Amino acid sequence: MLGLDRDAWFLLLPALIPVLVLSVGPLVYGMALAFTDAQSGVTRSTSFTGLDNFADLRLDSLFWDSFRIGLVWAVCVTALQLLLSLGLALLLNQNLRFRWLARTLALVPWAMPEVVVGIMWRLVYNPDAGILNNTLRHLHLTSGHTDWLSSLTLALPAVIVVGVWAGMPQTTVVLLAGLQNVPVELHEAAGIDGAGLWRRFTHVTWPAIRPVVLSITALNFIWNFNSFGLVFVLTSGGPGGKTRLPMLFAYEEAFRYGQYGYAAAMGLVMIAVIAVLLTVFLRNRLKEADQ
């Protein structure tokens, strides 16, 4: 059956059933909405409208502006997350003292509930009483009244920092687990051969963790592109729409304005674009799955 033997089906089944009922079903339904004019409200009827939503979307310049912001946000956050987390994971893989404490503390952003994270960072960025401005003032680096979240130029970088902060733990943990695949013997052998740190990294460590890096980066990119909760708490998409991420756009379209059909069309367009980007990024892994 579909190239699988009986054993394989048994292995897949426990995951397959809940996924089909609770994920694939709603997902297909949600996508189907993109071709209708579905709206909220019990009194409104729904009809099939073909590609109308997509035609409207093509001309929706606000959406495409927000799409560009979303790409900048997702690429920056994902890249910084990967670089910083890789460094941290390599450090935490060393036999340092208090390693257990460092590992636990490194996961702090993960342990803090999102609603609290947003409020905490708003406190940090508060122009009058925030610790960031306060510290900068004490160090005489700035006048100490920088307006982080409502300045047209600083708002996006400021929320990117929070995005990187919030996403680092899971990337770090995944990479740390991936580093366990690096055969110690190879390392030692390379060390004996007199290979430098960089050479050892590129020749031994990197090939071993590459699959994990690819996987987590792909997922991080999707997640970051799709996330908006944190940014919404921080800036509500302002100032002047400079931090209005596309998923926030879709969310508001669906839940605040009740335009389910149009929001679903946005969802599909975003999937299409991300899918193209990911296919390029993951072509090797996908090829491997095909063989």
Added chain:
Amino acid sequence: MSTAAAPVPEQQAARPAPAAPSSSPGRRVLRRRAGRTGQYAALLCYLVFLAFPLLWLVSTAFKSPRELGSVDPTWLPRHPTLGNFRTALDEQPLLHAALNSLLVAGAAALVSVAVAVPASYAMVRFRGAVSRAGTGWILVSQMFPLVLIIIPLFMVLKNLHLIDSRPGLVVVYVVWTLPFVLWMLQSYVRAVPVSLEEAAAIDGCGRWRTLRSVVLPLLAPGLVATLMFAFVTAWNEFFFALVLLKTPEKQTMSVILTHFTGAEGAADLGPLAAAALLATIPSLVFFALLQKRLVGGMLSGAVKG
């Protein structure tokens, strides 16, 4: 990254220092010590960046309302008070909610990883249409706006009588965390050499025994990482819990926390910080207990064996 591939020290120390062409052994030790210091410094920078909001949370939780209104905030509360904790515990059923969260998140994490291990193994080892469809689903399900899924999902759950029930929430969390867990486990499974399994098969192990006694131990660090992920995701998850649970006694921690916030960004900061601190501690303890298992180092053992 200069610290990139520094070798595991004990093993190296146990070995007679190999003749180094360019530098004397003494210099090497010196250089290594400098490297060590650099590593600690880098680690410290990371920890300051990652953990300072927690310190700020602790500090806020012990401050009086008057101090919270100060324009010149200090790290150490000038007049520490337990008032916020008293208010928080008094106002909302925090401990009960924490227990709910623990049950739901714990169950969801275990079930999710339990069903994902065989599935991810199958998806890696038996490539074909189903694997491809699975990969596609994993990615698409993470890309599509949640808000458009929530209403049909709600209807399905209602037909299954899973609204307003904690088991229902567990099922949703399992499905919700599965894409990540499957996706990551696949990369860990892929790192297990097929030759090991073939060797086991030659030794007469069936597929099930191979999976249990050869593959599973090698996956340990990956399992722990994904388990942590599933637990934390479920522990922090908010929206499903909000719309699926109605009975106040069933509510989870993340939903209770929003009860300390008002309209237009207003928040009862002190009690919120106190409650948030209470919500953060269980995860941190869980991390502290599990982090050791992140590093199994079993693969090298297996290869040697």
Added chain:
Amino acid sequence: MIRRRSLLGGAAATAAAAAASPLLAGCGSSSGSGAPRLDFLSLAWQEESVKANKALVSQWNAAHPEVQVRYVQGSWDDVHDQLLTSFEGGAAPDVIHDEGNDLTDFGSGGYLADLTGLLPAATRARIPGAAWDMARFADGLYGVPFLQEPRMLIANRTLLDKAGVHLPDAARPWTWQEFEDICKELSHGGSAARYGVAWPMSSPVSVTLNLAVTTGGRVLYATKDGRTQVRLDAADSAFPELVRRQVGADRSAPSSALGMSGGEVLPGFFAGRYAMLPLNLSYRQQIAQQAPKGFDWVTLPLPVGTGAPDGGRAQGVSPQTLSVSQSCKHKEAAAAFIDFMTQTPHLVQLATGDWMAPTGTDALRDPALTTDKLGWSTGMAVASHLVASPALGRRGYPEWSDKVATPALQEFYSGAISLESLRTKLVRDGNRVFDRYRS
């Protein structure tokens, strides 16, 4: 044409084929015995008001064993999403605490019961017509407005006294012109700059609309056929222009406050950086709690526009409301519970707990709320002039607010665009948005 219900039901049934079971309709609030049980979703969040709400619910339960009410805690942050999902899924709470702006879509979407024939005459008499207007849309009454809060000026009395400023009272508030002059006087630059006022504008649209009413404007107008029209004439733009002048030309208001919420400007106020804050009435609670010892503050009426209706005292407001969901099976019982919650002594209790103003005519005059302490009496005097916010009942307002008005006003206040281009954006782009909601 497919009806939306059947579409949803169809998908759900397919997906749940394995465990298909008859659809259980209704709000799920009835216990098996047939005695009604109502779920009351409350959004009270400050300690005192949660206590007041819970106390009233137990009082009701003790007096009405035949209709039990269960207190369910909600949160302002996410009530809209929670309600929309449970309305669509058919499992909504029976009695709903929400605010006027949210009623527009939920009411016209058919999720809320029309209370016109359900409320006892006593309830209707208790609350004045101006308040009922806040919850009545084209074809029905979708909630009972019970709490409201005007915007006040909270001032640092020490700074004002030092500058020799004569404090206004509810009988004779400042005009906006006087206010602007006083702010200029109170401001000075330098390293420890001080500003006469700080405008916390984290959600600029509602403030702008509600305070435009004090200068005789509305920005959002209803046409005869029930459609919405956006205008920005002199009366509409007088208030936004004032803020812009204060931030840009006078330098009597800091631009950094524009992105902050009410709570976030408080530390600067306590430190003497801002002399006055235009804040909602209920912020007095936070100020009373957080102000440093010896900090002398006073609650003043908001300035008024000259030549506006009601002497410029009328501000727009979106009240807190109690509604009954359409899917509730015991609507009379739910309406009776709302009547109980809004009886004068109970309104006073709830208003005290939230530091807000009640809507009821008698409740507004209650001695407990008209003490001179902590600005209560000034607050009640200003509250008696409140009218419905121009945004209420306007379908499409959330979309206009998010997509058009918020970014445009943020850019205008910070000085990035001119009044002319603000007008173009609000009106031209705005009318385009509202046209989508014509049906």
